[in-house]
Amino acid sequence: MNFYEDRKFQALIMIFIASLAGVAFYKAPLSGAIIMGAVIVFGALSLFWKESHIKITGLVLMVLLSLSCIYLNGLKFGIDFVGGTRIPVMLDQPVDQQTMGEFIQTIKGRVNVLGLSEVKVRAIGDNEIYVEVPSNDEGTISFVEKTLSQQGVYEGIVDGRIAVSGDHIFRTSITAMTQAELVQQGGGRGAIPDWGVGFSVDRAGAEQFALVAKGKQDYPVYMYLDRPKDAAIFFQRSELKKALPADSNEKEGMRALKNALKLEGDDIQSYILEDVQNDTNITAQTNRTKALVSENASSQMKDLLRQRGFIVVEESADKMVPEFQRTASQVLVLSKLEAVGLLTAPILSAGVTSGVPNYRYLITGGVHTGITDPVLKAQQVDKEVKGIESILKGGALPVQISLGSRTSIPASLGSEFLKLSLITIASSLVIIAIIIGIRYRNIKATMPIVLISLAEFTILISILGSFTIDLAAMAGILAAIGVGVDAQIVITDELLKKDDQHHTPHEKVELAFSIIKTNIVVAIFTMVPLLFSKLLSGLLLVEIINFAESTILGAILGYLLTRPAYATIVEELLSREHKP
Amino acid sequence: MIPNIYKGNYKLLAIAPLLILAISLYFIPSIKMGVDFQGGTLITLSLKDNVDAQQLQTQLQAEGIDAAVQVFPTTMGYHAEIEVPQSKDLVKTEDLKAKFNALLPKVSQLEVASYQSSNYSQEYKAKKAELDAIADEMFALAGKNRATLNISGTNDLQKRFTESYSDIYLNYQNSVTGPLQRLVKFDSISVQIVSPALSASFINSVITISFWAAAFSAIFVFLFFRTVVPSIAVLTGALCDVIIAMGAMGLFGIPLTLASFAALLMLVGFSLDTDILLTTRLVKRKGEPHDNAYDAMKTGLTMSVAAVVAFGALFVLSILTHIPTYYEISSVALAGLFGDMFATWGINAVVVLYYVEHRKVGP
Numbered sequence: 001m002n003f004y005e006d007r008k009f010q011a012l013i014m015i016f017i018a019s020l021a022g023v024a025f026y027k028a029p030l031s032g033a034i035i036m037g038a039v040i041v042f043g044a045l046s047l048f049w050k051e052s053h054i055k056i057t058g059l060v061l062m063v064l065l066s067l068s069c070i071y072l073n074g075l076k077f078g079i080d081f082v083g084g085t086r087i088p089v090m091l092d093q094p095v096d097q098q099t100m101g102e103f104i105q106t107i108k109g110r111v112n113v114l115g116l117s118e119v120k121v122r123a124i125g126d127n128e129i130y131v132e133v134p135s136n137d138e139g140t141i142s143f144v145e146k147t148l149s150q151q152g153v154y155e156g157i158v159d160g161r162i163a164v165s166g167d168h169i170f171r172t173s174i175t176a177m178t179q180a181e182l183v184q185q186g187g188g189r190g191a192i193p194d195w196g197v198g199f200s201v202d203r204a205g206a207e208q209f210a211l212v213a214k215g216k217q218d219y220p221v222y223m224y225l226d227r228p229k230d231a232a233i234f235f236q237r238s239e240l241k242k243a244l245p246a247d248s249n250e251k252e253g254m255r256a257l258k259n260a261l262k263l264e265g266d267d268i269q270s271y272i273l274e275d276v277q278n279d280t281n282i283t284a285q286t287n288r289t290k291a292l293v294s295e296n297a298s299s300q301m302k303d304l305l306r307q308r309g310f311i312v313v314e315e316s317a318d319k320m321v322p323e324f325q326r327t328a329s330q331v332l333v334l335s336k337l338e339a340v341g342l343l344t345a346p347i348l349s350a351g352v353t354s355g356v357p358n359y360r361y362l363i364t365g366g367v368h369t370g371i372t373d374p375v376l377k378a379q380q381v382d383k384e385v386k387g388i389e390s391i392l393k394g395g396a397l398p399v400q401i402s403l404g405s406r407t408s409i410p411a412s413l414g415s416e417f418l419k420l421s422l423i424t425i426a427s428s429l430v431i432i433a434i435i436i437g438i439r440y441r442n443i444k445a446t447m448p449i450v451l452i453s454l455a456e457f458t459i460l461i462s463i464l465g466s467f468t469i470d471l472a473a474m475a476g477i478l479a480a481i482g483v484g485v486d487a488q489i490v491i492t493d494e495l496l497k498k499d500d501q502h503h504t505p506h507e508k509v510e511l512a513f514s515i516i517k518t519n520i521v522v523a524i525f526t527m528v529p530l531l532f533s534k535l536l537s538g539l540l541l542v543e544i545i546n547f548a549e550s551t552i553l554g555a556i557l558g559y560l561l562t563r564p565a566y567a568t569i570v571e572e573l574l575s576r577e578h579k580p
Numbered sequence: 581m582i583p584n585i586y587k588g589n590y591k592l593l594a595i596a597p598l599l600i601l602a603i604s605l606y607f608i609p610s611i612k613m614g615v616d617f618q619g620g621t622l623i624t625l626s627l628k629d630n631v632d633a634q635q636l637q638t639q640l641q642a643e644g645i646d647a648a649v650q651v652f653p654t655t656m657g658y659h660a661e662i663e664v665p666q667s668k669d670l671v672k673t674e675d676l677k678a679k680f681n682a683l684l685p686k687v688s689q690l691e692v693a694s695y696q697s698s699n700y701s702q703e704y705k706a707k708k709a710e711l712d713a714i715a716d717e718m719f720a721l722a723g724k725n726r727a728t729l730n731i732s733g734t735n736d737l738q739k740r741f742t743e744s745y746s747d748i749y750l751n752y753q754n755s756v757t758g759p760l761q762r763l764v765k766f767d768s769i770s771v772q773i774v775s776p777a778l779s780a781s782f783i784n785s786v787i788t789i790s791f792w793a794a795a796f797s798a799i800f801v802f803l804f805f806r807t808v809v810p811s812i813a814v815l816t817g818a819l820c821d822v823i824i825a826m827g828a829m830g831l832f833g834i835p836l837t838l839a840s841f842a843a844l845l846m847l848v849g850f851s852l853d854t855d856i857l858l859t860t861r862l863v864k865r866k867g868e869p870h871d872n873a874y875d876a877m878k879t880g881l882t883m884s885v886a887a888v889v890a891f892g893a894l895f896v897l898s899i900l901t902h903i904p905t906y907y908e909i910s911s912v913a914l915a916g917l918f919g920d921m922f923a924t925w926g927i928n929a930v931v932v933l934y935y936v937e938h939r940k941v942g943p
Binding site: 013080087088090093094124125126127128167168169170171172173196199201202203204206211359360402403405407408410413416417420421424425427431432435436439451461471472475478479481482483485486489492514516519521522523524525526527528529530533536541543544547548553 | 772775
């Protein structure tokens with residue numbers, strides 16, 4: 001056939017190239033998703049286009065794609081296979097699915113600060129989390145444990161003094177305001193706020209707030225979460241200029257920064273990075289002073305800061321962007337600067353600045369006036385409320401956590417497990433091939449079984465390996481191959497039936513496929529509830545989810561790609577044999 | 581080759597599988613619950629040298645730890661599994677925590693209210709005393725005393741309470757691993773504590789999943805066959821298969837864990853494979869039913885043998901390495917596959933064959 005004129009063949013090649021580019025460009029686990037997508041596209045095409053060379057091309061390209069993905073992105077193994085440490089984190093109380101998701105993100109964020117990108121965080125039930133670190137180094141592990149057990153510290157600072165701190169807030173009193181409360185809050189004095197969060201403080205907290213906030217009407221409460229101690233922050237001039245409102249200038253901006261960052265005895269100094277060169281007064285206060293600087297700053301600048309005695313801490317560029325607002329009296333104030341943990345800055349209203357202790361406080365606000373769509377607005381309100389709640393509770397960890405005892409798997413043991421598992425898969429394939437060879441006494445029918453199983457194995461591990469191959473996944477791969485061989489036996493059986501002269505090989509394949517289709521659909525649907533365990537029962541069974549995943553993937557892969565290709569190959573081989 | 585067993589009085593074929601089913605049903609109640617479902621603590625040790633399991637168990641009992649010890653040789657040294665039943669203290673701890681968390685919001689609400697109005701102070705004091713009493717029990721379990729903790733307020737109380745909660749877990753862990761450290765030399769240790777709450781939610785989840793899996797497979801089988809008897813036969817075959825596998829679990833002491841549950845679920849799909857093959861060939865195909873059944877059996881047995889090889893290999897690996905996940909999945913799968921051979925070709929084939937023959941004889 002002429003490949004230059006075969007449009008279908010060309011289409012397959014195009015899809016292959018596009019997927020290959022995707023796999024090269026995106027890292028795991030997205031690459032795994034791309035391969036899954038490719039399986040479905042190639043599979044659908046090979047079901048739709050009946051040509052035999054298309055079916056085989058589809059499978060060959062799929063194997064090539066999987067091999068490229070493995071070569072480019074490698075395979076990820078669980079700590080059972082590479083060694084490492086598992087730290088269980090127990091939550092104070094069960095949390096719902098959404099909270100659990102946020103929780104995991106927070107923990108990931110915290111641990112990833114350490115540069116341990118391979119740390120895995122997953123939920124076990126609704127009140128436990130596993131953190132898996134691919135390392136057995138005592139220093140690293142205890143560092144992770146320390147980072148995990150840290151609860152965020154909330155501080156509300158007014159004019160350089162702590163007005164309210166997390167210790168004095170009743171955690172259970174932090175609640176979103178209802179619509180009725182919001183209307184009441186509006187009380188005819190002005191517009192009704194879009195959202196509000198209320199919280200109560202204990203006696204000591206109320207007294208402290210009253211003292212600090214007295215007479216500070218229209219001042220912002222700078223709400224910090226984990227405000228760094230002993231630090232200075234350096235802005236690139238151009239970046240700061242971009243962040244400032246149009247009617248402002250650098251001088252006013254720097255003043256706003258200075259006001260927001262001061263705290264008795266522990267001011268965070270703010271500087272323009274370009275000024276450091278000329279101003280030799282800019283030096284570290286102590287030998288532990290941190291210099292917060294954008295990751296985009298030049299390395300010369302960072303070196304210069306190190307020469308001045310700073311410990312350079314690189315922050316992502318977006319966290320270094322300050323946000324400003326103007327108060328009612330037109331004073332420019334800082335409202336957000338994530339690099340120092342400043343997350344928002346509500347303005348003090350007259351009611352709470354009289355110096356009389358108050359036990360219940362409200363933080364209210366509006367969403368951007370540009371948002372008119374009620375759904376978008378509701379989403380925005382929800383986001384604001386959640387944000388404030390989590391700050392007050394000391395970070396996105398809404399409940400207290402405690403660490404369980406760690407499990408460590410030595411790397412040597414892990415690699416031994418991996419080696420033995422692979423040997424097992426290989427040897428079971430060989431034995432199956434021998435048995436089928438003896439049963440059918442037809443090498444042309446049995447050799448393809450081995451080849452197809454290898455192809456299936458390659459595609460499966462490239463998909464699973466871009467997530468994580470753990471013990472359950474490995475067992476699932478073996479099961480998938482076992483089931484896959486079964487379907488091939490059904491096909492072989494039909495094709496080799498000597499006494500059936502009424503049907504052409506192609507009709508026989510159709511007959512076999514009607515059985516296989518039923519089998520696969522039923523097999524998938526018995527495992528699917530396990531895959532969606534979270535949806536059905538609110539509990540994700542991580543221990544075995546990968547087993548379900550690999551058997552289901554194996555079944556889909558088999559139905560769409562490997563079985564049709566196998567049937568084509570054997571049909572071809574046998575019809576050649578029968579030709580005179 | 582095997583002779584065609586479906587010629588002659590094939591109904592007798594059902595005797596052996598029915599017998600196996602009866603035996604399986606007898607053994608199902610003795611299935612051991614794994615740590616996932618029962619709760620409790622499972623400690624896994626990798627050992628350099630062999631240890632006498634019986635002796636270690638006695639030594640641990642002398643330390644007040646009611647543990648079951650098993651030691652297995654593997655290709656990588658020895659491997660010990662120590663199972664400790666759910667501790668009463670931990671159950672109580674969970675209970676206290678739930679009570680505390682339920683009462684806490686009310687108390688902080690009343691505390692604030694009592695600042696503002698003395699009307700509330702009575703109620704506040706009563707509730708606070710209740711909360712303190714719960715906390716005291718927790719502190720006692722953690723070996724602490726509220727008087728010496730110097731607690732400043734409700735927030736602080738909550739903090740200390742949570743601390744005590746994790747202390748209790750930590751102390752419990754140490755109380756188990758401490759003696760082990762003295763008694764055995766090990767390379768690595770893994771401690772898996774499944775709290776009462778977690779095991780309860782595992783059980784709940786597994787029941788839900790089983791329900792959906794059963795519902796899905798029933799729906800799809802009926803959709804494919806659209807006739808009642810063959811569909812029921814196919815589903816009965818799968819059910820028998822699971823029963824036999826569970827009987828084997830009871831007989832051979834394979835624990836029911838999440839992994840073996842997954843294997844059971846997979847078995848449903850697997851056993852339906854051969855059942856569907858048989859039913860399709862018998863119901864939808866022309867020709868002599870006995871021969872069709874015999875043909876299907878030959879194919880089906882080849883399929884089963886291939887699957888037995890795959891899981892047999894995994895089983896051998898699990899014996900060599902003693903990886904529980906591998907052991908539980910492979911042994912359940914093997915038991916189910918053997919069960920499947922009997923159930924499909926003994927019960928299912930007989931029912932469908934009978935149905936096909938009588939369908940033909942009918943009007």
